[in-house]
Amino acid sequence: MTGMSTPVSDPSQELTGYLAAEGFLEPLLEELGPGVEVHDRLVLAPGPARPAAWAQNIWHGVERIPIASIKDGARALKARGRNWGLWPLAHFRRAQLIQDLLPHVGIKPLQFPTPVPTAPFGSWTLLEPDLILAAAHCSSPFRHGEARFVEDRATPPNRAYLKLWEALTLARRYPGPGDRCLDLGASPGGWTWVLQQLGAEVLSIDKAPLDPAIGGLPRVTQRRQSAFALAPAEVGPVDYLCCDVICYPARLLRMVETWRASGLVRNFICTIKFQAETDHETARAFAAIPGSRVVHLFHNKHELTWLNLAPDQ
Ligand SMILES: C[S@@+](CC[C@H](N)C(=O)[O-])C[C@H]1O[C@@H](n2cnc3c(N)ncnc32)[C@H](O)[C@@H]1O
Numbered sequence: 078m079t080g081m082s083t084p085v086s087d088p089s090q091e092l093t094g095y096l097a098a099e100g101f102l103e104p105l106l107e108e109l110g111p112g113v114e115v116h117d118r119l120v121l122a123p124g125p126a127r128p129a130a131w132a133q134n135i136w137h138g139v140e141r142i143p144i145a146s147i148k149d150g151a152r153a154l155k156a157r158g159r160n161w162g163l164w165p166l167a168h169f170r171r172a173q174l175i176q177d178l179l180p181h182v183g184i185k186p187l188q189f190p191t192p193v194p195t196a197p198f199g200s201w202t203l204l205e206p207d208l209i210l211a212a213a214h215c216s217s218p219f220r221h222g223e224a225r226f227v228e229d230r231a232t233p234p235n236r237a238y239l240k241l242w243e244a245l246t247l248a249r250r251y252p253g254p255g256d257r258c259l260d261l262g263a264s265p266g267g268w269t270w271v272l273q274q275l276g277a278e279v280l281s282i283d284k285a286p287l288d289p290a291i292g293g294l295p296r297v298t299q300r301r302q303s304a305f306a307l308a309p310a311e312v313g314p315v316d317y318l319c320c321d322v323i324c325y326p327a328r329l330l331r332m333v334e335t336w337r338a339s340g341l342v343r344n345f346i347c348t349i350k351f352q353a354e355t356d357h358e359t360a361r362a363f364a365a366i367p368g369s370r371v372v373h374l375f376h377n378k379h380e381l382t383w384l385n386l387a388p389d390q
Pocket of ligand 1: 235237238261262263264265266267268269282283284285302303304305321322323324
């Protein structure tokens with residue numbers, strides 16, 4: 078931070094907090110550019126929220142709240158909202174004592190499929206012993222953006238299914254009976270399993286085979302071929318095109334454009350996977366497609382998820 082004041086110390090400035098996904102502070106900083114203040118994974122920047130796909134949670138309208146005591150801190154937070162998640166950065170014991178005076182909020186893993194929580198979840202931290210930073214409104218419906226599910230460790234062949242569970246939960250959209258899904262890069266079959274379990278029909282495409290337990294499920298058809306060699310006209314109308322293929326982002330974008338141009342797909346959920354470098358330019362090109370969201374899911378690695386959903390009927 079250059080200049081005389083920092084975003085936190087200048088109370089005349091509106092302040093936004095961006096909590097980086099774990100291990101992905103660097104791409105978040107690249108996205109946000111200069112003029113930010115970094116506190117571990119929490120990045121503070123002046124002004125209203127900007128697009129930040131790599132933020133796991135965005136703290137809107139961060140307030141700087143001077144406090145005289147632990148009780149005073151708890152009182153100040155309670156006056157601003159009910160559900161608060163402490164993001165511990167410093168003064169851990171004092172911060173926890175404040176949190177202990179706030180209403181208890183049980184955090185249970187979600188049983189998929191489930192409606193997304195609707196009650197606002199605020200975030201706060203004790204930056205100095207006498208200074209709270211708090212945002213009663215955050216971008217994620219989950220505490221600190223952590224979408225945790227009751228996992229199925231027995232049936233799906235890998236943990237990739239958690240990404241699709243999270244994407245569908247955030248989208249508040251569930252494919253179901255009568256829906257036709259295309260799963261590109263489907264092997265070994267975690268996503269195919271999710272779609273099939275919801276009652277949809279699934280066409281699974283991968284050069285590698287599906288796990289036999291998934292490939293043998295009713296309503297699942299697999300084709301061993303490249304996703305890039307598949308022509309929309311040979312597939313026909315698709316309710317959900319899901320893609321988790323390992324490929325360069327620009328190649329995915331070209332394929333997506335072909336499917337969009339066909340007009341045959343209602344909803345897209347695609348993973349944009351990065352190599353060592355994060356291709357921000359292509360991520361922005363995905364975000365610029367009308368009706369799109371590009372997010373880093375809690376279950377994403379060095380990748381983003383692009384959602385483009387038909388408007389609610
Ligand atoms: C991360 S894995 C997908 C995991 C899958 N979503 C699941 O839930 O089990 C990526 C897949 O992309 C596939 N893949 C890579 N290049 C491909 C291509 N050109 N066409 C189809 N699949 C491809 C790989 O074979 C691999 O199975």
